[in-house]
Amino acid sequence: MPRSSAIAVALFAKAPRAGLVKTRLARDLSPQAATEFHRLSALATWERLVGSPAHDAFLYCDVRWAEFEAVADGGRFRLQRGSDLGHRMRLCLEELLGGGYAKALIVGSDAPTLPWAQLAEAAAALDAADVVLGPSEDGGFTLIGATRVAGAMFRDVTWSRPDTRRACVAALRAAGLNAVETRTKGYDVDTLSGLRRLAHDAGLPASLESWLLPYREPRS
Helix, strand or coil, X not given: CCCCCCEEEEEEECCCCCCCCCHHHHHHCCHHHHHHHHHHHHHHHHHHHHXXXXXXXXXXXXXXXXXXXXXXXXXXXXXXXXXXXXXXXXXXXXXXXXXXXXXXXXXXXXXXXXCHHHHHHHHHHCCCCCEEEEEECCCCEEEEEECCCCCCCCCCCCCCCCCHHHHHHHHHXXXXXXXXXXXXXXXXXXXXXXXXXXXXXXXXXXXXXXXXXXXXXXXX
């Protein structure tokens, strides 16, 4: 059983199956290339998370996947449950909080350079708030954390839209939860321009550098 003050961080990642992941990016690359980026991004994000002593890391996948199970050994690999993204996130947060963690956070595999400052700010915000969102520049969010959940916390939220975060905050508050946002922003990589931005990111994980070389355009 974790300490009552401990923090759990769950990485939400889909199994890298062509045609089922990074479909927007696949329009600019190919389903196979987009899938390989997703795989590498998920593994790089996991490596970052599991390397920090500030929290306990878990990898939540949509299906059983041998490679992800191998890296998330010791009971840290878990399956997502639920009918849609909101339901799956709520059940994940509920499970981690019910397991004895005081704070539970979820991050996605689309932001391999997620700022540590955003993660730390989110964890600190949960000292007073029920829920915290880490904004992304596309109108969504790169992380969500909670100390308390409610059944209706994601009611009527439509995902992957420019107003998703705003709708999510409204739903959380309607469910009686005190929701705040971090000042620090991150960004998801869903397009070719995002991939090129990532290639120049100072926080780029070393495991992604060589794969991204063809997208690293010279800067004047």
